[in-house]
Amino acid sequence: MLEIRGGVGMSGLIRLDDTWALDHIDAEEIDGGMREAALQLQLLVDRKGAGSEYTGWLNLPIDAPDSVVARLEHAAADLREQSDTVVVCGIGGSYLGARAGLEFLAGVPSRSATDSLPDILFAGNSLSSWQLQKLLDRLAGHRFSVVVISKSGTTLETAVAFHILRTELVRRFGAGKARTRIVAITDSEHGTLHDLARDQGLVTFDLPRDVGGRYSVLTPVGLLPFAIAGLNIRAMLQGAAEQRTASLGSPAATNDALHYAVARRLLNTSGKNIELLTSFEPCLHFVGEWWKQLFGESEGKNGKGIFPASAEFTTDLHSLGQYVQEGTHSLFETVVDVPAPADVAFLCDADSPDGLAYLNGRSLSAMNHDARIATLLAHHDGGVPVLQLTVPDVSEGSFGAAVYFFEVACAVGGYMLGINPFDQPGVEAYKHNMFALLAKPGTEVEAADIRSRLARGN
Structure with missing residues (x-):
């Protein structure tokens, strides 16, 4: 049996609704799939499946030592005090999860609005000279610091950018003060970055060896940038712990993470080999980018897997909407719904010449809701299966829950495919x-x- 520790009131869980996909999968298939998923989940939790040496993420929400969380909060406070800009240098799993959380939670820090928060920029995620030069130009005249994230220190894109940024720090502030402006997140014992951090006396945080990059959002890889941005990382871990209790301990029949894994698998076997993750809130854009790495890098092996794509509606309805509606029908859609954290009322005179008087008094949230329902109906009627995932709100806890939900669904789905979801x-x-x-x-x-x-x- 699964041993479950931690968890809270179960109110902030991610929910799945497959109503608009049932034309393509039947109840008997779902029942059989759920039984198989429960077996694979047990294999995952017992650490007996392929790649089990990289399943340390399973317990991150409940095993994160308070001393490490406190160190992260202290390091973040130091960087905020001395910097108006912090550059996070990393690629792949050392970049996408942090950016996803920062974009999703932008504008809702738990700290006082009177506190000064640095701008957080990103580097080391490409080899574009133009991109890096624009960053250096933007840093001119700013008090900046760098968080560099690399397990080995030899990932080329990150290593090159970090070398250039470190050189600029030394030129600007001198070697001694430059060292106080760098935090390294890397392997605890080996690697180029580990050795440099040791020799230079840099502040460091360990990258757990049993956690792969795309599963590392709830390690210092994501938690330090979140803390720098003034976000409540303890609430984030608590939200993930709540989702952990539901995803690892709920009966299969009520386990939405397993249900999502099964629905994806059944839609894939019915001929749908592309999953389009969509949302109607721009703050979820980089959640989609992280999700694409998580599922693409985990599933795309041995000629198997679903190709993960993402779109932002209603914007992309004016570019991709035609293909989704009437294209090859090789895709299914997963819509992520989250209540808008703010609303704007639309006020219009009865004789307004733009013909919008019929919207007078409506809120933009109501309009966006109706646009989502209209799109769901149209795509379903056009033969596109649609899954709906609901995120309770825009908060640290909900982000932590979403990360854990997708990680469990991805790992279980990989095992159902018969592949190792933890290598690349x-x-x-x-x-x-x-x-x-x-x-x-x-x-x-x-x-x-x-x-x-x-x-x-x-």
Whole structure:
């Protein structure tokens, strides 16, 4: 049996409604899928499945030591005090989760509105010289600090950007003060960044070895940037703990994380090989970007998996809407609904020449709600299965719950596919070629082979 610890009042859980997908899957299939999902969940929690050495994320919400959380809060306060801008330097799982939370929770920090919060910018997530130069131009005249996130310290995009930013810190503030403006989140014992942080006496936080990058949002990877932004990271962990209790301890019949995993699997076997994650609130844009990495990197192996895509409605209804409605019908849609944290009333004179008088007194939230329902009906009627996920509100707790919900559904779904959802062997293919082309020492043979292939046109 699963041993469940922690959890609170179960009011802030993520909920699934599959009503608008039942034309494509039947109750008998769901029942069988739920039984299989429950078995795979047990395998996950017992640490007996593929990649079990990377399942430390399961207990992050309840095992995060108070001393570490306090250190994160203290480090964040120090960075806020000395900086008007903080650059978070990382890529993939060291970038997307933090940005997802910051974008989702922008404007709702728990700290006093009178406190000064630094701008948080991002670097190390591409090799674009134009992007980095624009960042350096923006940092001119600002008191900036850097949070660098890398388990090894050798990820090229992050390492290059960090080297340039560290050089700029030294030039601007001197070597001694530059060291006080850098926080490193890295391996606890090994790696280039670990060694640099040790030698330079940098403030460091450990990246747990049993947690992969895309599952690391609730480690210092995400928690430190959230704390810098004035967010309540304890509430975030509490929300994740509540979702953990529901996702690991609820009976299969009432377990929405398992239900989501099963619905995705059944829709996939019915011929739907693309999942379009959509929302009607722009604050969820980067949640979609993190979600794409989580599911794409976890499932896309051995010729299997659902291709994860995302869209922002109503904006993308004016570009992608036609394809969703009448295209190849190779996709299903998952709509994430969250109540708007603020509202605007629409006031209009009865004789307004723009013809909008019929909307007088309506709120934009009501309009957005009606647009969502109209879209759901249209897509369903057009043959597109639609799943609905409801996030209770825009809060730290709800974000933590959403992260944990998707992680469990992804891991269980991977096991149902018969793959290891915690590795990413295909990611190394481009790196192998890139390092050879860049003439990294030790890649001479590979470089010669690539040059030969390019000469032959393949």
